[in-house]
Amino acid sequence: MARVLENIGKELLRKNRIPTPDFLVVSDAEEAWKAADELGYPVVIKALVTVGKRGKAGAVKFADNSEEAEKIAKEILSMTVRNFPVERLLVEKKLDISQELYVSITFDSSKMMPIVIASSAGGIDIEEIARTQPEKIIKHHVNMFEGFHLYEAKEIWSDLGLAGSDLQKATAILWRLYQVFEKYDSTIMEINPLAITSGGEAAAAAILMGVDDDALYRQPDLSDKVEAGSDRAWRPLTALEKEMVAVDQSESYRGTARYTEMEGGDIGFLCGGGGGSLLIYDALLRFGGKPANYTEFGGNPTETKVTGLVKGVLSKPGVKSFFMDANITNNTQTDVVAKAIVRALQEMKIDPKKFPTLVRLAGVNDDEAKKICLEAGIEYHGDDITMEDAAQLIIDKMKSAHPEEVN
Amino acid sequence: MAILVDKDSKIVIQGITGREASMVTKHALEYGTRILAGVTPGKEGQDVAGVPVYDTLKRACQERELNTSVIYVPPAFAYDAVMEAIGNRIKLIVIITERIPRRDVAKFLLAAEKANCTIVGPNSVGVINPEDRIKLGAIGGDNVERCFVPGEVGVVSRSGGMTAECSWMVKRAGFGVSTSVSIGGDPLIGSSSRKILSMFSKDPKTKAVVMWGEPGTSYEEDVADFIKEGDFSKPLIAYIAGRFVEEMPEGTVFGHAASIIEGGMGKPSNKMERLRDAGCYVADNFNDIIRILQEVMVK
Numbered sequence: 001m002a003r004v005l006e007n008i009g010k011e012l013l014r015k016n017r018i019p020t021p022d023f024l025v026v027s028d029a030e031e032a033w034k035a036a037d038e039l040g041y042p043v044v045i046k047a048l049v050t051v052g053k054r055g056k057a058g059a060v061k062f063a064d065n066s067e068e069a070e071k072i073a074k075e076i077l078s079m080t081v082r083n084f085p086v087e088r089l090l091v092e093k094k095l096d097i098s099q100e101l102y103v104s105i106t107f108d109s110s111k112m113m114p115i116v117i118a119s120s121a122g123g124i125d126i127e128e129i130a131r132t133q134p135e136k137i138i139k140h141h142v143n144m145f146e147g148f149h150l151y152e153a154k155e156i157w158s159d160l161g162l163a164g165s166d167l168q169k170a171t172a173i174l175w176r177l178y179q180v181f182e183k184y185d186s187t188i189m190e191i192n193p194l195a196i197t198s199g200g201e202a203a204a205a206a207i208l209m210g211v212d213d214d215a216l217y218r219q220p221d222l223s224d225k226v227e228a229g230s231d232r233a234w235r236p237l238t239a240l241e242k243e244m245v246a247v248d249q250s251e252s253y254r255g256t257a258r259y260t261e262m263e264g265g266d267i268g269f270l271c272g273g274g275g276g277s278l279l280i281y282d283a284l285l286r287f288g289g290k291p292a293n294y295t296e297f298g299g300n301p302t303e304t305k306v307t308g309l310v311k312g313v314l315s316k317p318g319v320k321s322f323f324m325d326a327n328i329t330n331n332t333q334t335d336v337v338a339k340a341i342v343r344a345l346q347e348m349k350i351d352p353k354k355f356p357t358l359v360r361l362a363g364v365n366d367d368e369a370k371k372i373c374l375e376a377g378i379e380y381h382g383d384d385i386t387m388e389d390a391a392q393l394i395i396d397k398m399k400s401a402h403p404e405e406v407n
Numbered sequence: 408m409a410i411l412v413d414k415d416s417k418i419v420i421q422g423i424t425g426r427e428a429s430m431v432t433k434h435a436l437e438y439g440t441r442i443l444a445g446v447t448p449g450k451e452g453q454d455v456a457g458v459p460v461y462d463t464l465k466r467a468c469q470e471r472e473l474n475t476s477v478i479y480v481p482p483a484f485a486y487d488a489v490m491e492a493i494g495n496r497i498k499l500i501v502i503i504t505e506r507i508p509r510r511d512v513a514k515f516l517l518a519a520e521k522a523n524c525t526i527v528g529p530n531s532v533g534v535i536n537p538e539d540r541i542k543l544g545a546i547g548g549d550n551v552e553r554c555f556v557p558g559e560v561g562v563v564s565r566s567g568g569m570t571a572e573c574s575w576m577v578k579r580a581g582f583g584v585s586t587s588v589s590i591g592g593d594p595l596i597g598s599s600s601r602k603i604l605s606m607f608s609k610d611p612k613t614k615a616v617v618m619w620g621e622p623g624t625s626y627e628e629d630v631a632d633f634i635k636e637g638d639f640s641k642p643l644i645a646y647i648a649g650r651f652v653e654e655m656p657e658g659t660v661f662g663h664a665a666s667i668i669e670g671g672m673g674k675p676s677n678k679m680e681r682l683r684d685a686g687c688y689v690a691d692n693f694n695d696i697i698r699i700l701q702e703v704m705v706k
Contacts, residue, residue, distance in 0.1 A: 082656065107513060107594060109594045109595060109624045109625070110599075110624075110625050110629065112512075112597075113513060113517065127670050144510075144517055145514065182510060185508055185509070185510050212508055214482060214506040214507065214508050215508035217483065218483070218508070231667065232660045233659070234656035234659045260661075272568065273568030273569065274568075274661075274662030274663040275564070275566020275567070275592070275621060275648060275662060275663070276566070276568050276572065278621060278648035278649035278652070279569070279646075282648060282649065282651055285651055286692070327566075327569055329548065329571075330533075330546055330548045330568065330571055331430075331548055363548065363571075383575065386576070386693065387693065388692055388693050
């Protein structure tokens with residue numbers, strides 16, 4: 001999934017006739033108060049970051065004049081919101097809200113259909129509404145061949161107690177929001193709050209939007225505005241992670257490679273497969289190991305790609321071992337992986353006889369993989385041991401190489 | 408007996424002339440699987456390892472009786488290929504293609520349900536029935552017996568790679584598999600763990616099932632409910648991977664796209680508790696699967 005920044009999402013909504021408060025994007029305090037002056041007070045100043053729950057993190061504040069706007073802008077710009085340093089702000093006209101509603105559209109993976117969730121108790125997390133006021137929530141599944149009808153949107157709000165002009169306005173917004181959800185291949189589209197102002201207008205005050213990475217090829221309006229795979233990181237990418245993205249994209253026609261740095265750790269860890277990597281990371285922790293990274297590849301990657309990935313794993317400071325562990329492959333050529341590991345070790349001048357190194361690699365062409373590893377002095381295992389056995393072995397190897405660290 | 412595929416499976420491969428599909432076709436034929444036809448628009452008259460290629464599935468169906476399709480079509484064309492299979496009354500569609508837009512998946516899943524057609528995947532590595540030597544997809548590669556030998560244990564997995572590894576663990580324990588099913592690691596799939604278990608439940612050959620679970624979705628919770636409702640009474644041995652994900656910031660994907668904890672939902676610890684509570688054998692270590700199987704299968 002690619003998270004969409006609030007300004008981009010709101011522009012898309014406005015383009016599709018869903019009103020939002022007027023806003024400007026700024027990157028320093030001076031720009032902020034000037035923008036606020038232009039919009040007119042009071043204003044809301046928000047951190048422009050892709051993570052949600054900014055209010056709880058103190059990154060959404062109100063200002064009534066230029067001095068306040070400048071002060072708040074400075075404050076929020078110095079913050080890091082859930083690991084994301086704030087570099088830009090959204091300055092927005094504050095609405096005079098009389099009622100807050102909630103609406104979201106996403107895919108329900110139990111029914112495998114889009115689900116519309118609406119509530120008359122907006123402004124707080126949906127989890128909290130579900131806990132405290134479940135009677136104020138309506139869930140509606142959408143049959144994608146029949147579409148989502150205007151009358152269904154109207155029934156939802158009417159059942160939640162809306163009437164008169166509020167009902168008409170909220171209905172139009174909900175119906176249009178579903179069209180936006182489909183049109184832009186969204187995976188999540190949330191408005192919270194959907195504000196009804198004291199003047200009787202309805203507007204999307206705050207939004208959360210995510211789009212499907214796998215559909216970006218047919219979304220020219222979005223492809224250069226969002227970062228694909230942004231739900232795979234809980235903070236901005238590190239320099240090493242960016243290098244590894246480049247390694248992955250260098251030969252994009254074959255195989256995928258993903259590298260995530262973890263805090264601390266001394267085991268340089270490489271895994272084949274999304275499932276196997278979860279298993280081995282858990283096993284290393286359970287057996288008392290400290291993995292330095294979370295890394296997986298799949299889809300029969302090229303030798304160059306795996307070499308780049310292994311070098312990345314080994315170049316993180318503090319890494320004192322190399323551990324490759326994969327499930328028995330269905331189509332990945334293990335000899336190619338073995339060659340890549342040997343090449344990376346040689347290029348980095350690492351002697352696997354001294355530097356704790358262990359490879360568990362079985363599957364397509366593994367006779368050759370075994371030969372390559374053994375000739376290079378790497379401890380090799382195929383399907384003589386299980387994946388978890390291998391995790392225990394690398395930890396034992398680390399303990400004997402660094403007995404001083406055993407506690 | 409087995410589930411999904413047996414001697415009556417009449418198999419066609421859509422997108423058969425692609426690099427991976429033609430390799431997989433060769434491996435399947437070598438294993439003994441009969442593949443009757445392939446479809447690639449514009450390539451009618453060619454063959455892949457002796458399997459005739461047709462321009463349309465309709466043409467293939469005119470020449471052969473077909474009921475099972477394996478989809479290898481690129482993501483942008485996968486929606487139409489699946490609709491083509493449904494439209495030509497195919498009863499089982501196994502989708503190998505990865506990265507199909509979610510909106511397309513939701514639509515063809517709905518169409519399949521209406522047509523009473525079973526979909527496995529997308530992003531499946533395949534389905535295998537070793538007794539009848541039928542494999543759909545890359546599952547088992549060119550050395551199938553290494554992991555998949557005939558037996559009485561069913562395997563259902565959200566990870567393609569771990570479908571093979573789990574089946575190999577079954578073999579290491581001294582048993583074999585009735586059917587192994589890779590259901591795919593995406594948030595929208597045609598056959599959830601629960602659906603596959605309901606098939607294993609009715610299969611007289613299957614005496615026990617090994618299930619590989621991951622963070623995210625409610626597939627494992629649904630299985631726990633299914634057992635509690637009394638609809639599955641065979642021993643179920645479950646391993647839930649990715650417990651460390653609970654310690655990471657919420658909303659981060661590790662591994663497969665569906666492997667995400669959001670709003671406190673989809674935690675492995677909760678899944679394990681629910682399954683234990685329903686009477687499953689939940690393996691703390693992956694290695695424990697061997698010991699548990701040996702205990703369960705002699706009972």
